[in-house]
Amino acid sequence: MAGYVFSLNDFKALEEAIINGVYSTIMNIPSNQIWGIPQEGTFADYITMKEGDNVYFFHDRKIYGIGRLVNIQGDCKFLNFPNSDLPSDYTFSTLKKRMILNNDEQSLKHRMVCLFRGDPYFFKTGVDMDEVLSSNPEKFKMLRAFWKLSFIKIDDEENKALKDVILKNNEDNLQDNKNIFPQSVNTHDRIKTLVNNDYEVNSDNILFAASGKGTRIKHEMAIEAGILDYISNNKVDVFGNWDYLSHQVVASPFKPIDYMDKMDIFGYRYIPGFNTISKYLTIEIKKDVAHFDDINQVMKYVDWINQEYSFGDYNMIEAYLVAYDFSEEVIKLKEEVAKRNFVKGSRPVQSLEWSNLKLVKYSFHPELRKLEFSLVD
Incomplete structure (x- = not known):
């Protein structure tokens, strides 16, 4: 299976994403209301997501894992609200009840979401990027080029190499069931009752x-x-x-x-x-x-x-x-x-x-x- 490595600058945002089992890229709405190439590239990344792909987070030189994309109502990715893939301004108060992520007006910048859970867990012990890359140098191609991007996709071999080094660093935590991020099903349960065809991700x-x-x-x-x-x-x-x-x-x-x-x-x-x-x-x-x-x-x-x-x-x-x-x-x-x-x-x-x-x-x-x-x- 493939894998996705999501980069977050704020550790609290990382914790919140893991607890809720939802990740979304922040996308600034262009003033001319025309998507730029970076935004189009982000949409393209979401389009290929499928259930079973692994999920990791990168913060402050360390990679945290391991999760797995899961389907809810038939898919693991959705628009945050209907027509959120159009480069238009929207009013938070009128959309709040129809939004998956709806904390405040900044949630309007979240246009697409993906859903995941621990597989088996997200460990609190992250692995330094240098250690990751040196653990199996021949397998890491995309991770070496992870630069100026909100996230990257890695292929099956690179994903296995990344999963291996995280598991080896957390073998004791795995056996003792400790140093693990908690997870809640509340957001996933809400999504089950919210999404329909209006939230479908396509081009x-x-x-x-x-x-x-x-x-x-x-x-x-x-x-x-x-x-x-x-x-x-x-x-x-x-x-x-x-x-x-x-x-x-x-x-x-x-x-x-x-x-x-x-x-x-x-x-x-x-x-x-x-x-x-x-x-x-x-x-x-x-x-x-x-x-x-x-x-x-x-x-x-x-x-x-x-x-x-x-x-x-x-x-x-x-x-x-x-x-x-x-x-x-x-x-x-x-x-x-x-x-x-x-x-x-x-x-x-x-x-x-x-x-x-x-x-x-x-x-x-x-x-x-x-x-x-x-x-x-």
């Missing part, structure tokens, strides 16, 4: 706000949210079925964070019935017409996945370049350069060619508030 309003009411989306981050939503709900169409999905995933050797390359969307799926990874996914997104350099960019990510994840087996990689349109020249270039020759196996050795890059056009349907996709032949 519809995010896309609409970034569309200008046309068929083209203004921000690539909004398209990321839309594609993640689309893949999560269309298991066999265009992009296929993926067990793990994330976005803005590190795809370069470690260097200053602001200069690191990141894949727009990354994922993988398992062989059905087993915890063995079958395929890896990378998607590069362009909001306008694709250019020559975009082909080279997605191929750079293909090579990175081959180096860091599939270890020489290019056939484990599926790649997509999504854009509003493609010129004939770009389509021709794809046929020429989007190939890799590689060797697999031994006795006998197989000489193989990879050419699994697909070009996909997107279009936004304003009335449905949905993205539509078509493969370019």
